[in-house]
Amino acid sequence: MTQEQRPDDVPDVVIITGMSGAGRTEAMHTFEDLGYFVIDNLPPSLILSVAQMSGLNTGVGRHLAVVCDLRTQSFFGELEAALDELAAHEYTYGIVFLDASDEALRRRYGLARRPHPLAREGESTLEAVRRERRRLANIRARASVVIDTTNMRPKQLRSRLHDAFSQLSDQQLLEVRVFSFGFKHGMPEEVDLLIDVRFLPNPYWDPEMRELTGRDERVRSYVLDNPQAKEFLEAWHRLLDCVMPGYVAEGKSRLSIGVGCSGGQHRSVALAEECAAYLSSAGYHVSTSHRDLARYLGA
Numbered sequence: 001m002t003q004e005q006r007p008d009d010v011p012d013v014v015i016i017t018g019m020s021g022a023g024r025t026e027a028m029h030t031f032e033d034l035g036y037f038v039i040d041n042l043p044p045s046l047i048l049s050v051a052q053m054s055g056l057n058t059g060v061g062r063h064l065a066v067v068c069d070l071r072t073q074s075f076f077g078e079l080e081a082a083l084d085e086l087a088a089h090e091y092t093y094g095i096v097f098l099d100a101s102d103e104a105l106r107r108r109y110g111l112a113r114r115p116h117p118l119a120r121e122g123e124s125t126l127e128a129v130r131r132e133r134r135r136l137a138n139i140r141a142r143a144s145v146v147i148d149t150t151n152m153r154p155k156q157l158r159s160r161l162h163d164a165f166s167q168l169s170d171q172q173l174l175e176v177r178v179f180s181f182g183f184k185h186g187m188p189e190e191v192d193l194l195i196d197v198r199f200l201p202n203p204y205w206d207p208e209m210r211e212l213t214g215r216d217e218r219v220r221s222y223v224l225d226n227p228q229a230k231e232f233l234e235a236w237h238r239l240l241d242c243v244m245p246g247y248v249a250e251g252k253s254r255l256s257i258g259v260g261c262s263g264g265q266h267r268s269v270a271l272a273e274e275c276a277a278y279l280s281s282a283g284y285h286v287s288t289s290h291r292d293l294a295r296y297l298g299a
Contacts, residue, residue: 001189010165011094013086014065014077017139018098018118021105023065023149023157027098030158031065033173033253034166040067044082050090060189063165070132072119079139095167097136097143105129122264123150134170155251171283174248177256178279180214180272180290182264187292191258193243195236195271200229203266213296214269233271237278275299 014036016027032038037054047066054064056233068079086093100108106125109116117130140146145164149157181188183198203209203219212219223229247255259275260270269290276288 009092009094009173010063013093014063014165015047015083015090015093015095016065016067017069017079017095017136017143019100019105019129019136021108021129022098022153023098023147023152024069025100026154026157027096027161028065028067031159032184034063034066036063038065038067042066042068044068044079047082048085048091050091050286051086052089056089070135075099080142082119083142085195095139095142095145096161096165096199096269097146099140099146099148100135102126102129103136108213141166148175158251171244171248172251172285174244174284175254176276176277176279176284176286178259178272178286178288178291179291180259180261180264180268180293181255182262182268183260184262185264185292185295188256188258188260190256192256194258194260197232197259197261197267198270200232200261200267201226202262204263209266212266213293214266214273214290215272215293220270220273221267223267224274229271233274236275240275240279241282244279244282263296264290264297269293 009151014031016031018024028038028040035143039050042050043202047068050066051064055062083093083095093289106129109206116125116128118132119125131154147157147160152160179188183196190193200223203212203222206222209216209219211223214220214223257272257275259268259272272288272290280286
């Protein structure tokens with residue numbers, strides 16, 4: 001399935017299960033990034049109730065992912081009945097079974113220096129893995145997607161789950177936050193990309209624009225129509241066109257871009273809004289905020 005060929009029907013409920021150490025935690029985080037409501041280690045008998053409480057049948061596009069495995073002990077035997085119950089209430093579901101070779105699982109637990117969660121006293125990790133595999137045989141046979149992570153990197157697992165269970169493009173899955181700030185009020189605590197636009201002419205020195213902000217059309221035109229700003233934006237857009245696909249390809253889920261000027265009132269506000277509009281037009285999921293703008297509103 002290519003990036004353009006997204007699944008037409010994403011199931012209401014996805015059951016994440018499989019062998020311990022095969023990547024269930026990574027899968028859980030991936031579904032969270034996909035916008036699913038995710039619950040770890042839920043007894044199967046509660047899946048229908050959670051689906052109903054989560055509003056999956058309200059038509060708002062919500063989906064539920066549940067990690068269900070042998071940690072639930074006696075409850076796990078109820079999973080097949082729970083799936084039948086979901087179908088009876090007209091909920092669609094899919095089962096993701098994560099697998100890996102016995103030797104790969106033994107090696108992973110050895111590197112983590114943690115015991116296998118099902119290991120009995122005096123039992124080796126390999127014996128516990130094989131016993132778990134026997135107990136999971138029936139549910140593996142019902143899985144809609146079986147993924148062998150023996151030689152798979154986390155990025156590859158995320159990509160496989162994305163292709164199978166999301167209608168969003170790779171670009172839409174990257175949450176981009178563009179924000180303005182003023183250097184005189186302190187550096188931002190968290191930022192991935194930061195651009196300093198203090199080299200541009202400052203509207204503050206025009207008495208008629210001093211009390212305005214970068215959201216006002218007069219200030220916006222003053223900033224963006226400046227020849228220096230136009231030259232900068234051409235270069236800035238080329239940089240974004242270069243780096244953004246790389247962040248997407250690496251599976252980055254969140255990216256923050258800070259645009260700073262002296263006070264966070266004029267230049268940074270106008271350029272942050274322009275940057276957000278440019279990325280939105282390219283298909284990214286973008287939010288915009290202005291850290292220091294409230295200091296000037298109503299002044």
